Amino acid sequence: MPRxxxxxxxxxxxxxxxxxxxxxxxxxxxxxxDSSQAHPIDTLLNVMIVLxxxxxxxxxxxxxxxxxxxxxxxxxEADGEPIHGHTRLEITWTAIPTIIVLFGAVYSAxxxxxxxxxxxxxxxxxxxxxxxxxxxxxxxxxxxEVHSDVLNVPVGRQLALTxxxxxxxxxFWVPQWRIKRDVVPAGPSGNHIDNHVVVTPDxxxxxxxxxxxxxxxxHATMRALVHVWPQHxxxxxxxxxxxxxxxxxxxxxPTVETTTAGQTSTSPAGTPTSASG
Amino acid sequence: MAVALKRPGLPRAFLGAILGFGFGxxxxxxxRALSGLPLTQTQQTGYPQLIVGSITGPLGxxxxxxxxxxxxxxxxxxxxxxxxxxxxxxxxxxxxxxxKFNTDHKVIGIQYIVTSFFFFFVGGLIAMVMRAELAxxxxxxxxxxxxxxxxxxxxxxxIFVFVIPIFAGIANYVxxxxxxxxxxxxxxxxxxxxxxxxxxxxxxxxxxxxxxxxFDAGWTGYAPLSTGAPLGQSFFNLGVQFAGASSVATALNFxxxxxxxxxxxxxxxxMPLLVWxxxxxxxxxxxxxxxxxxxxxxxxxxxxxxxxFFQALNGGDVLSYQHIFWFYSHPAxxxxxxxxxxxxxxxITTHARKPIFGYRLMALALLGIVVLSYTVWAxxxxxxxxxxxLRVPMMVTTLLIAVPTGIKIFSWLAxxxxxxxxxxxTAMLFALGFIVTFTxxxxxxxxxxxxxxxxxxxxxYFVVAHIHFVLFGGSVFTIFAGIYHWFPKMTGRMCDExxxxxxxxxxxxxxWGTFLPMHWVxxxxxxxxxxxxxxxxxxxxxxxxCFAFLLGAAQLIFxxxxxxxxxxxxxxxxxxxxxxxxxxxxxxxxxxFNFDEIPRVVGGPYEFGxxxxxxAILAGEGAEVPAPERAVVGAAEVPSP
Numbered sequence: 046m047p048r049x050x051x052x053x054x055x056x057x058x059x060x061x062x063x064x065x066x067x068x069x070x071x072x073x074x075x076x077x078x079d080s081s082q083a084h085p086i087d088t089l090l091n092v093m094i095v096l097x098x099x100x101x102x103x104x105x106x107x108x109x110x111x112x113x114x115x116x117x118x119x120x121x122e123a124d125g126e127p128i129h130g131h132t133r134l135e136i137t138w139t140a141i142p143t144i145i146v147l148f149g150a151v152y153s154a155x156x157x158x159x160x161x162x163x164x165x166x167x168x169x170x171x172x173x174x175x176x177x178x179x180x181x182x183x184x185x186x187x188x189x190e191v192h193s194d195v196l197n198v199p200v201g202r203q204l205a206l207t208x209x210x211x212x213x214x215x216x217f218w219v220p221q222w223r224i225k226r227d228v229v230p231a232g233p234s235g236n237h238i239d240n241h242v243v244v245t246p247d248x249x250x251x252x253x254x255x256x257x258x259x260x261x262x263x264h265a266t267m268r269a270l271v272h273v274w275p276q277h278x279x280x281x282x283x284x285x286x287x288x289x290x291x292x293x294x295x296x297x298x299p300t301v302e303t304t305t306a307g308q309t310s311t312s313p314a315g316t317p318t319s320a321s322g
Numbered sequence: 323m324a325v326a327l328k329r330p331g332l333p334r335a336f337l338g339a340i341l342g343f344g345f346g347x348x349x350x351x352x353x354r355a356l357s358g359l360p361l362t363q364t365q366q367t368g369y370p371q372l373i374v375g376s377i378t379g380p381l382g383x384x385x386x387x388x389x390x391x392x393x394x395x396x397x398x399x400x401x402x403x404x405x406x407x408x409x410x411x412x413x414x415x416x417x418x419x420x421x422k423f424n425t426d427h428k429v430i431g432i433q434y435i436v437t438s439f440f441f442f443f444v445g446g447l448i449a450m451v452m453r454a455e456l457a458x459x460x461x462x463x464x465x466x467x468x469x470x471x472x473x474x475x476x477x478x479x480x481i482f483v484f485v486i487p488i489f490a491g492i493a494n495y496v497x498x499x500x501x502x503x504x505x506x507x508x509x510x511x512x513x514x515x516x517x518x519x520x521x522x523x524x525x526x527x528x529x530x531x532x533x534x535x536x537f538d539a540g541w542t543g544y545a546p547l548s549t550g551a552p553l554g555q556s557f558f559n560l561g562v563q564f565a566g567a568s569s570v571a572t573a574l575n576f577x578x579x580x581x582x583x584x585x586x587x588x589x590x591x592x593m594p595l596l597v598w599x600x601x602x603x604x605x606x607x608x609x610x611x612x613x614x615x616x617x618x619x620x621x622x623x624x625x626x627x628x629x630x631f632f633q634a635l636n637g638g639d640v641l642s643y644q645h646i647f648w649f650y651s652h653p654a655x656x657x658x659x660x661x662x663x664x665x666x667x668x669x670i671t672t673h674a675r676k677p678i679f680g681y682r683l684m685a686l687a688l689l690g691i692v693v694l695s696y697t698v699w700a701x702x703x704x705x706x707x708x709x710x711x712l713r714v715p716m717m718v719t720t721l722l723i724a725v726p727t728g729i730k731i732f733s734w735l736a737x738x739x740x741x742x743x744x745x746x747x748t749a750m751l752f753a754l755g756f757i758v759t760f761t762x763x764x765x766x767x768x769x770x771x772x773x774x775x776x777x778x779x780x781x782x783y784f785v786v787a788h789i790h791f792v793l794f795g796g797s798v799f800t801i802f803a804g805i806y807h808w809f810p811k812m813t814g815r816m817c818d819e820x821x822x823x824x825x826x827x828x829x830x831x832x833x834w835g836t837f838l839p840m841h842w843v844x845x846x847x848x849x850x851x852x853x854x855x856x857x858x859x860x861x862x863x864x865x866x867x868c869f870a871f872l873l874g875a876a877q878l879i880f881x882x883x884x885x886x887x888x889x890x891x892x893x894x895x896x897x898x899x900x901x902x903x904x905x906x907x908x909x910x911x912x913x914x915f916n917f918d919e920i921p922r923v924v925g926g927p928y929e930f931g932x933x934x935x936x937x938a939i940l941a942g943e944g945a946e947v948p949a950p951e952r953a954v955v956g957a958a959e960v961p962s963p
Contacts, residue, residue, distance in 0.1 A: 074846070075778060075846065076847055086778055090769070090775055093769055093772070097768070097769070104735065104757065105758070107739075108757060111743060112738075112745065116745050121742055124676070124742060124930040124931035125740055125742045126676070126741075129677050129679070129680075130681070135733075138732040142724060143722070143725050146721035146768065147718075150714075153774055154714050157714070157774050160777075161710075213544075213546050213547040214706075216780075220847035221847075223777065223778040224778075225777050226705050227705055227706045228707075229634075230634040230635070231634055232633075234637065236641065237709060239707050239708065239710050255847065255849055256849070257849040258544070259470070259547065261470070261538075262466050263466065264851065265466055265853050265855065
């Protein structure tokens with residue numbers, strides 16, 4: 046290939062990379078970023094978008110060039126040049142992607158360690174999933190727990206969530222927080238299931254917990270409200286809730302031990318689903 | 323009538339199915355009666371009488387179709403067939419022979435392909451219903467339970483009885499011809515493998531008749547949702563057994579055929595890449611598929627026999643299901659991709675008139691993928707709550723798979739360099755389209771492989787987008803490329819290339835329009851496997867549904883083209899694409915026993931543009947000047963200018 050063609054191809058690849066990557070990195074693909082874990086994840090995504098745009102541009106430009114340059118004329122029965130390989134080129138396109146993906150792996154591992162760093166003053170919250178609702182418990186000392194169907198949390202303080210399921214596998218996800226973890230029925234032994242996850246909401250707002258693991262008939266609507274409050278309002282809510290509960294109010298809280306195995310059903314009220322209508 | 327019921331064939335097969343089902347059902351009822359239990363049991367996870375009947379019924383079908391005739395005679399020492407009838411089950415003389423237990427790999431190949439496409443269209447129709455439901459937020463057409471059944475059966479049909487077996491079908495037809503073999507190593511086992519396939523598909527579809535509807539725990543069937551699900555789930559567990567047994571038997575057949583039946587002169591470095599690809603795939607199938615068969619039996623036992631493999635409260639381990647399932651199902655994505663890689667190599671080299679670039683590295687990359695693919699399963703489980711330390715090692719191996727895959731993409735592109743690129747060939751269009759869409763699927767795959775990104779997008783529409791980019795834009799595009807490429811060989815007719823091009827462009831546009839926006843709604847917060855979704859995603863979903871209907875309609879063009887061209891297309895010459903590999907040296911369609919005399923392989927498979935180079939010589943051509951004896955030039959030689 047003449048040097049001038051090579052330069053033009055490389056230039057085309059770089060231009061196309063910029064054309065794809067610059068607008069793509071301006072869009073907030075993941076939606077609002079409202080936890081301190083969201084920001085490093087979004088930065089990682091943007092870095093990957095740039096690298097991917099480069100790879101995708103190489104493929105598109107080379108493909109486009111070959112189609113434009115080597116397209117057969119009608120009736121052309123000739124063969125192409127018998128090029129069987131090129132060792133240096135093959136080593137290059139083995140080595141460079143290896144370096145890129147290893148970079149991606151190291152970077153991801155760093156981000157992972159960062160978003161899972163535990164804080165010593167984290168607020169413990171018990172999350173219980175069941176077909177098809179969420180329940181939340183706040184330990185308040187002396188073995189007591191405040192219960193709620195809405196996840197009320199303070200802003201700017203790390204939450205240490207402990208996830209438990211009483212029936213099938215669910216998954217806890219608040220998209221604006223970027224954090225997701227399956228809610229697994231672990232059984233009395235715990236089965237070494239890692240059910241602790243941390244997240245630090247850094248904006249006041251209202252969100253939904255979305256179940257993202259297929260759990261049956263009501264999977265699509267298995268949601269719970271999330272309120273992120275300033276710390277003092279959260280404290281006020283917690284006290285009110287504790288007092289209301291002491292008087293016998295508050296929602297009933299599901300206990301993990303009382304369910305029997307093999308009785309899970311994929312339809313409401315334990316009746317089999319009918320396939321139609 | 324009585325004669326038809328005595329002869330092996332479909333009438334006897336249906337009788338066998340009924341008798342087999344009755345036997346299984348009766349056995350359970352009799353044993354229950356002996357034990358003093360109620361005669362039937364109808365807990366939603368039970369129905370043992372139906373479950374056993376659904377195992378013995380298909381076995382009766384296989385016996386009826388003639389699957390055991392020869393083996394049984396042999397086993398009990400009865401005379402098998404007289405010599406002149408030795409091949410009575412071989413080859414097709416009329417269309418009726420396609421509905422029989424036939425030992426000819428070419429007949430079996432067509433049986434596989436047509437059966438798989440039947441399930442492709444059924445699965446496609448199910449997808450259309452889903453997209454109609456998803457066109458607007460809220461539930462309009464089906465209720466959430468029925469929707470769960472729809473996506474579960476869609477995936478099960480597409481994966482287990484379309485993509486995996488159709489590759490077995492294409493290779494069944496082409497591979498023995500390519501290596502200069504008269505047939506597969508075990509022709510009866512080959513026929514037996516095929517006939518298990520429709521049984522699997524029918525079991526999946528029969529689940530719609532069950533009380534409680536078709537299986538609805540997803541094709542992944544995670545426990546304990548699946549262990550407690552209504553009866554239909556058991557039909558999934560059983561269907562997977564037949565599909566799995568079918569692919570294991572075929573894979574063994576391919577391995578033995580490839581290793582022992584290559585024509586003289588065809589050493590490993592002279593095998594076409596399609597052969598390499600199917601050898602790699604078979605290595606995956608024989609070792610990985612037993613895991614899914616096992617884990618589905620464990621679910622079935624939990625359901626029917628009340629074992630506690632996955633019942634957490636009784637000491638079972640829920641995550642074990644996912645580990646065992648993905649230990650098969652990650653290799654399975656390569657089972658669904660590597661044969662496609664082989665097809666693309668054949669199509670590109672032929673229609674670009676160039677030797678494949680870096681042949682040896684291409685073959686080694688396949689083996690690299692085989693090895694790596696056993697070490698990555700837990701990347702489906704980054705958010706599952708499994709032990710945290712496994713995530714980073716699995717992420718590294720996952721990302722490393724991008725390297726051999728990248729080698730393949732770059733080598734195909736380099737093959738196009740200085741080629742004579744025949745863009746009017748539909749097969750080539752699908753191959754080029756595949757390169758673009760598969761690269762996109764690879765990119766989203768790398769992103770999914772990174773734990774922090776995966777934590778956010780796992781189980782969202784981003785994943786739906788990714789799997790359809792690699793399975794539709796990847797596997798299905800390669801299937802279409804292969805079908806258009808070998809259509810003349812298989813049918814003896816040319817297909818309508820103009821219609822083919824229309825099919826390609828509509829499919830390409832429909833595929834990108836359908837699956838690209840799914841990335842965006844997924845990242846923004848739409849979970850997968852939902853009949854209803856938040857109103858903010860309504861516009862995108864409407865657009866996705868419109869493109870999905872376009873994509874579906876485009877497949878009708880394909881169907882029309884295949885049927886009409888097969889019947890009325892112009893007669894195909896032996897080698898319409900002027901290809902070099904052996905299947906093109908015989909007539910189209912090839913003679914019943916492929917070759918009068920086994921060909922002699924004298925060079926590499928893709929020596930386009932090398933003056934005088936030949937890949938193989940057929941008997942009777944000895945008078946010609948013998949071609950120069952040259953091995954395939956590997957990566958080490960001939961630098962490009």
